[in-house]
Amino acid sequence: MDDLVLARSLFGTTMGFHIIFATLGVGLPLMILVAELLFQKTKDQDYAIMAKRWTKGQAVLLGVAIPTGTIAGVQLALLWPGFMEVIGKVMALPFQIEIYAFFIEALFMSIYVYAADRISPKMRIFSVSLVLLGASASAILITNVHAFEGTPAGFRINNGEIVDVDPWAAFFNPSFFISAAHVAVSAYMTGAFMISTIAAYKMLRNKKNLRVYQFHRKALILSLVIGGIFSFLTAINGHESAQMLHEYQPEKLAAAEGLFETQDYASLTLGGYTDRESKEVKYGIEIPWVLSFLSGNSFDTVVVGLNDFPEEYWPPLFVHTLFNGMVIIGSFLIFLSIAGFAWFKLLKKPDFPKLFLYAFISAGPLSILSIEFGWIFACTGRQPWVIYRILATEDVVTGSTHIGVLFLLFSLIYVILGAAVLLVLRYYFKRHPVENEIDPDPPSNSTGMNAY
16 A cells, blocks of 8 residues: 555544544533433432443543543654644634633543542532533544535635635635534434443343342433434434535535436435446436425525536545435434334333344444545545645655564554453443342332333
8 A cells, every 4th residue: 555545444443443432522411411411400310320330431431531532642643644734724723712612521521430429419410511522522623624625715825825814714614514413423323322322231140130220221211212302303403414415515515426417306326336438327216306305495596416516526435324324324224213212112112122222222232334435535535635636645644664563563552452441441440230229129110121
């Protein structure tokens, strides 16, 4: 591989690893906050225990998110010096403000972790709220740099010089609000579904222990409600994102759908793969007119095809598969949330069949996979540009060599670090099982299980 591919692979691997912890670091505080609010409202001790245990996991994940985020920042400067020159002069605001957001998150996370039993209920809720605010703001601010890459604003390059710099115009670039909403709602969705994975797994393991089963069932229902709400909001935001692509990055939208010819009443194609030679999506299922409607809220909206652009401007065509993966996973998670909630609340079924529980277990990993698909789609779909139509990726890569060695070393580090996180979490929760914390007598407002 040449240095450009190696540099992209190294940074992509770093971000692919970091984004798991960053996403959960945003999503879990929402679950902790909701559990705290439910505890203060109902005085059901189970919710306080949930908040406490989820906070332990959040602390471990935050301990990995911080150094991997630092590594990503260092790699940006080392691997993409030409890009960082522009960012330093035009788009430094998000990085500067993010320091304060992280400070708020870390400060109030420390207060909540170490002083939760010593502060008032209002202060506990206030602390968790600021953890959530700080984590969400950090993610939004950093993601805004990516939004700027796709819809640059606030500067021009004239004869190789950066001129007419307006930092606030760059900050509030055209895709800022849609991108900010997407990173927030998808993170909240992922945090909720990771809880559903753990809760469903524990329910399968504790079918004979009624009290433990009921505890995890509460966590499962809570996660399905929160996950369902934010998976639906993520889908709505996806519609807005498609319209943003239609207006500002039409070749990226065309590649996502494998559309080569410009047309109105364009079909949405699910499945299959894009064949560059025949210029079609093979083995896909076409849904008539839907792509035009998604792009412009009208079935006769004209969607520009790839053939209207020079081939060197085409993104890699495998982004169609990534886009499909996001759509399919998102639709499944919405269905799963509705089905699970309806089974328990509407049909009044107090216990879940194994098939349901296995499906709930898959929800967390699938949501993480969807996040990875989305990140790769967003970055790869912008290629060959690092700043769309202004700065080519190949023009800003470092001239340093031996990137391949760094790629292998960092990949090994991430494997070790990922395994260490799993082992630490497993060790802690095995040493501190929930049975030791919950009241052995079921709360009076718990629903019994017919099968036990």
